[in-house]
Amino acid sequence: MDTKTKLISAAEQLFDRHGFTATGMDKLTKAAGMSSRTLYKHAGSKTALITEVLQERHRRFQPLIEVDSVDALFNALEEWIRTESARGCLFLRAYGETGGDTPAITDAVLAYKARLYDKIKDIVAIETAEKETPELAEQILILYEGATAAAIYRGPEAIASAHKAALALLKQARS
Template structure:
């Protein structure tokens, strides 16, 4: 059974969680500025009073949406990678997971790249959440790379691999070509021999 992708995980029951789930879906596909609070409330079926009981502003709701997106993204990715045992297969699985994500109906790119673009220089908390997510992905890549490259080289290569993944996300969004993930893996794989740990 395929690992659920971030948009496929089941909504939670309470009103606050339902509001975050609804906002996540709408912001992911429609953007942060284009999707207004009234639309979020209408689709969630909650009153404005309920929203402001939990979130003092739209930006506070966006921040919680990003935290939830980060949680789902990393949980889904880790579950997919953990199906593999060999170090190289685990690393390859990161790119395979991205390809599955790119093939999702309604794929609209990375919510963290998108929020950084829409709020560039405007809301420090949202910029920080975007940076923290990318840093967390890079740290995860370090752990996957260490058995292949050694601890000294893994951080350098993880930064390069994270760059390849972000590039693949952009290409897939613009072109609709899910194979961008496969091409990114081919490029990443060619980098490995230069960094491979000695036997």
């Protein structure tokens, strides 16, 4: 594993576990097993590192949601939570901790969330055989995001409940 990959991996684990604000550069250097000079050489700044961590998270998560059904979408989320963690959406946590005041982080978060919403709109269009279903897509997005948050304290059962609700909404839209 190269130095930058090692750094991003260590940073993702620490940010996910302890948050962005609570994770200082000293913790990052220790976890990555490198000097602060090496860390700054490869990361540039904490903001740049956070942005890279979000890009890496997106790179790993995106293939899971390249599906064509609401059922598969929620199954993918449940699998992610079981294998990765149930600490909530790392993107929303980054946005919340920075207050939306750090343009690079805000841009990464909003771009990711826009892609997620677009994916859900595409899935809903396939499932309902309609081109425009923004209200249903919005409802399923909210169930998806809510399940991600509720899984923190409810576990995968939260995803199963949201999954059922999404399928019920979809069934209603088809009839």
